[in-house]
Amino acid sequence: MYQERVLSGMRPTGSLHLGHYHGVLKNWVRLQHDYPCLFFVADWHALTTNYDDPRGIDGATWDMVIDWLAAGVDPEKAVLFIQSQVPEHAELHLLLSMMTPLGWLERVPTYKDQQEKLTHKDLTTYGFLGYPLLMSADILIYRADKVPVGEDQLPHVEFTRELARRFNHMYGREPGFEEKAKEAVKRLGSKRARSYEHFRTRFQQDGDAGAVAKAHALLDEVENLAHEDRERLCGYLEGTGKMILVEPGALLTEASKMPGLDGQKMSKSYNNTITLREDEASVTQKVKRMPTDPARVRRTDAGDPARCPVWQLHEVYSDDEVKGWVQAGCRSAGIGCLECKQPVIDGILREQAPMRERAQRYLDRPALLREIVAAGNDKARQLARETMADVREAMGLGYR
Structure with missing residues (x-):
């Protein structure tokens, strides 16, 4: 089975x-x-x-x-x-x-x-x-x-x-397949045999794919159904032969x-990745160096998170409260870009911590x-x- x-x-x-x-x-x-x-x-x-x-x-x-x-x-x-x-x-x-x-x-x-x-x-x-x-x-x-x-x-x-x-x-198509399949139908018992034939007709005449799933579920209920009989019944159901x-x-x-560090899809070919087990210092430096909204030339310039690759990482790692803080702080210039990046750094490091711990077992052994x-x-x-x-x-x- x-x-x-x-x-x-x-x-x-x-x-x-x-x-x-x-x-x-x-x-x-x-x-x-x-x-x-x-x-x-x-x-x-x-x-x-x-x-x-x-x-x-x-x-x-x-x-x-x-x-x-x-x-x-x-x-x-x-x-x-x-x-x-x-x-x-x-x-x-x-x-x-x-x-x-x-x-x-x-x-x-x-x-x-x-x-x-x-x-x-x-x-x-x-x-x-x-x-x-x-x-x-x-x-x-x-x-x-x-x-x-x-x-x-x-x-x-x-x-x-x-x-x-x-x-x-x-x-x-084994010799005598149809006759063997019909015998297998009889071995289902009269009630299940009628249901099986009903589902077979619905699929072969009406193209009802759901009937196939129901017939397979019916076969799953049959205890001690021989492997060969199941193969024949599956093939007979769908009009083929044995389901090999x-x-x-x-x-x-x-x-x-998951966006990359430049806002594009994260990919090695774009050189914009953070690996699963990358060390904390490297993760911190990579996120701090990420480009931000080009409109924020100075700390006092207001920005738009929608134009900032860092916001895409907030979508992955930050909860609603932090995302609200980012939206308000960026648009009003109430927070700087480095402040905005810190919750992302924290979120990535939290995610990676158990990965480093699990990996160490195999690195050591x-x-x-x-x-x-x-x-x-x-x-x-x-x-x-x-x-x-x-x-x-x-x-x-x-x-x-």
Whole structure:
């Protein structure tokens, strides 16, 4: 029986900044309390654009995982692992490439977008063309039904859904499938069988997607439902075959509202970041040097917070009382810019304090960090092996 499962990953870029925390990691920390979660280092994905210089991936990986743990990701609640240490990702990617139309890859929106942005790179490689397929393999190998993404990544999730649907349609048709599915319906019991057929009709005749969810909920209620019967019933419900690969759904996440030190989006490429574990003196100096409303040339000049990058940080770190103080003080020149910046400095340092404390444990004991990831690699690989056994069997590669 398939269970709810969340999967998400990040390319190893080294130490993470507060934009990563507010855009991704806070959400991971919340999700780990609600679902079984797998979070992975996408080191093979790093090679799709940095294939010519892979130096630093190893160090960047460990720095990034420390930041995950510092942010509150709990290895007791979530599986943390490295993509390349689970070779089944590559096997599924290869097998999916045999049945993926070339046009599907070329139409992924980020394909041409990245080519236009990274003009200094030669991206005429299969690795770059095929990275959406590798991304799909990352999701499908764990039968993850929930993928937290921003709005710009929704096409990748839909691409993965189409791949799963195509795979199940092509390889899920076992001999005598319909007869076996009907027998499985009878084993639900007369009352549940009638409900199942009702939901199946509503979906296949009327296109009612809600009926699919209700049918899956019905199946979840059935104790001791055989794995093979569940696969057949899921495929019969949606008009495919056995549901070997699970179609994932998107968990839409809000875009990070964390601005950089210059008012633009916080990004390493803009050199406007504060890292999660940056020391207090550096944080203080960076915020004090931030540009402010250009109208405030002198301390006595009135300003407008809407034109000041510091105000954007107050939106993240200050409560209503402090924000009211800033609005009134800036517009009347009652407070200076350095006074205005101090609550932001205090807010950032408060947020970082527990992160530094959590991180120190792993900085002092590097072996503990590697033990956590090694255990995560083993757990992830066990799940991946289960999927690949079914995939190989479906494609005639079982060799029993």
